[in-house]
Amino acid sequence: MAKVLKESIEDLKLLLESSKAPERRKAAKLIGEFEVVELGDVLYQAYLKESKNLKAWETQCIMIKALGKIKYENVLQELSSIIENNIIHDMITNEATLAFTRIKRENKNDIIPILELLKEGNLSVLNGALKSLAFDDVVPEIKDIYKLIDAVNLKQTLIKEQHKVGVFDPREYLLSAMSKWDRKDPEISSFIEECFKDEYLGKRHNLIEKVSKGKKVYAE
Template sequence: MLDEIISQLKDKKSTKRRSAAKKLRKLKSIDAGSYLLIALEEEIKDSRTWETQYQMIMALGESNFKPALSFLKSLVKHNFEATMIYVAIGDSIQRLSMQNEQDITSVFEAIKTGNDMLVSGAIRAMAMLKIVPDDDSIENIINYAIVQKKNDGINFWILAAAPGWSGQKVQEYLGYCSTSKRDEIINAVELARKNKYKKWFPL
């Protein structure tokens, strides 16, 4: 089955290649990593297939194929018209760069770039992986989010990560976000206050 999916990465149709990447993303097979990386290096040449590129990048991260890290980091400076690709890059770099279960160095590296989509991806991975950073890191992330004012995308994923967090700063942040008029933000605040993680299914 794995061999069939891998061979599909070379299909002439982008929809077929994208379907293969989605399947590999679900399988999380590190054995497919080198084939995914080769496919992505070719796919990245065609800006029209950004959705396929997105899925390949996500599959590399979720497969924990660490040899892809340097290539993904090189894409940070690439000029993508479809900015959703940066979300996938940020997400996968966070997954592949972790040195321990609290490591969110890549989140702060993303913040330094000023690319909100990259930051959103890194924070999304933090939420999906239920990472509980150290207190200083939590405070720095919250401070960053507040400076961004009402960036609902970033606030949402910080809230999705927050059920395992504690402390006065976290409670103040939840209060800050509770004034939002968006239902998904309010629901995420309520889950965080109850210390309940939800299983999210991002694109």
């Protein structure tokens, strides 16, 4: 049974304006989950206020995620600034990149924004860009899939240098997305096979096994 939003627009506005961070986070989560686009401006202003508090990274991440889900274009300038800083290990950068990708793409299967982000991105940018593939069940055209594989392969040295325990390897998100793609395609199957041989990913037997069976690994 589909979830139903119990809170009214006015309730959500009041929660966003609350002095209590958990209530602000609750409002942002609901706005994103139920795509309450009517509250885009209010959420944006709440985020701008929240962004001044360096300790409020968790609330900022939730608000950024929600702004991405409702495709709120006015936040693109702030997201671009975060992405340009290109911090290697940073959750805000990760979420900003995911939101940026969702807002900029022409349709769900458009990966042009992802390809652009992969060119200069460090690990957090790569994770944010590629997890949009897994979370949103993106199925690009085959020619775009080949471009994506090539782009990720070009970043393999950087990924291995910047990856550390407790942080996702962005290739995991690409593999998860591949569970819904044509895994019989030579380039796709070759990428999966190479990941199986990888020093880190090769130990993720459950990941590779699920992908090989067409099972989605990561969901939002």
